[in-house]
Amino acid sequence: MARMTCEFFSEALTKQTTMMVVLPDKPLKNEDGTIKPYPTLYLLHGFSDDHSMWTRQTSVERYANERGLAVVMPDVDHSFYTDMRYGKKYWTFLTEEVPNKARFFFPLSDRREDNFVAGLSMGGYGAFKWLLNQPDQFAAGASLSGVLDLANHEQVDQGDNPKNQSVFNAFGGENLVGTSHDIFHLAKQVDQLAGLKPKLYHACGTEDFLFDHNVRFKELTDTLSLDIETIFDPGEHEWGYWDHHIKQVINWLPIQ
Template identity: 70%
Template structure:
């Protein structure tokens, strides 16, 4: 495998940003299937390669892995900050495909992430189901509508206010539960969904609530709840499960 870190100027963010990309070593004339792999709140584009063996896990799969840096944005055009949703969904795929031989076909594109990145993966895939064949969340923040903004002692409140500006998340493009119901009732393509969370994770209850929702719908969802907390040992193991689950040709 080849691991490359690219610095480039983002028009959406009006600043220099970075992405880390893993590419197969063996050359091919075919455009590569691509997994967009998203980081959590306290991390950046380098964390998956530093804390897991993702490079080794994908070495025989013939896919590219694109890992962008989105700061503390919750993969959103921030009310008081940068336009990370525009960067992620519009600019990043275009830039990555201009640098590397990546397929733009829906059946060749997947997105996954952990914690804040699990939220980002579901948010991206559910808002843009025509772009992805499969989306996966590990220990995801799946019910942001229930997280407080501003004027509380909750450690994330000010950050969420900076991102969403105090707007009501429920029923919006930022609400994973709303997006899931909407997709189930729509005629749009329906990506496969993968959800995993440790039973000792502080986000377990909202992951349980998401499973209860999907149990009532007709979407193709694989759920794994097993022993684990919010830590890299859990994610290193379960990203292997995600790779085995992906509908690779």
């Protein structure tokens, strides 16, 4: 793989920002010998991480290279992948600028069947939020240890818990139930759509402090017709678990 730290100006954020991009070490070719763009996984980080952590803590480069998959990892700070009430427009940055910039700078496919999204913890929430808000953009997506029931998370504007403070900064105390920020609501909406629907991979460790979030999401999806693979296996909220499962996710992706 080739690994690049791409620094660029974001119109949505009105500042310089960064994404990590890894590309396979061999070009993909069409039958006529022309080079074709790479299928792409947009891989989202957790609350305590940045754009670099997936490559620092897992073997995602090796797993992706084996399947000829490019990986794009943007930095979104503590935004919870939203246009923050008190902060930057990270939802616009993620869903509009990142794909456009990445495809401008690198040979990445824009076809739905070649695009996927995944993430861990806060990034698991972001991955399903993006996938379910824009199911026409992705063939599949995965959440690992995701903060999936964020809509029922108590938002506070002060105190000692930086995550609570960041949730408040992102959403401003808004009731998220039934909105575009509510993963449960979005899953029910996508279930009712006609036509193609993305595949979902949903994993969480049984010792993870977010396990209850994920159990509640499974209880919902058990009542829906979505194509979802759910795995609850022994594990905590840590990189050994995510390294194992990102390998499983990459092998599971319907790469053509």
